[in-house]
Amino acid sequence: GESVGLHLPTLSVQEGDNSIINCAYSNSASDYFIWYKQESGKGPQFIIDIRSNMDKRQGQRVTVLLNKTVKHLSLQIAATQPGDSAVYFCAEKYAGNMLTFGGGTRLMVKP
């Protein structure tokens, strides 16, 4: 498949390390936030979400932190694996299902 977003910020980590991907969102009225993972040639895959009335949510190996004061989201991936290599997008929602996406971060995991 083709690549989208060829000039993305890149985070390079060693296999087994923890990864932290950051995202700034734009609308203080947004009430729901989602992290997606996109592999080459595929559509965005849901990872984890968080509502605005929470500041932390944990999933399997992933944690999302929300700081509404500074409009900042982060995605933490524990024990990063080669299969985690992908582009990660944060998205905010404040009307129906209209998502506004961040520019994306490319995560590269070195074996």
Place this chain on the structure above:
Amino acid sequence: KAGVTQTPRYLIKTRGQQVTLSCSPISGHRSVSWYQQTPGQGLQFLFEYFSETQRNKGNFPGRFSGRQFSNSRSEMNVSTLELGDSALYLCASSLAGNSGNTIYFGEGSWLTVV
């Protein structure tokens, strides 16, 4: 349970032609939205349909249109194609449109305009 299904996966069209893309949402999902993804502009919202009605619309020209059928399946159409319409078109579905309903994406339709 099948995911969001988009057809066709790849297509090549000539400038000036029109194209129709199809999306079948996850069973039981009533909200369908469309996005355009390009290297330069990233992921951008096109429109959203819920119960056959367009509920939200992004900032795209009128050449981009869509519709939703009673079985929640959706189509989008682009008329008078331009080279800049080359992109990955993504469909997403959700149970409804309320905050907190997870939004799932399909694999997309790759459109190349030559």
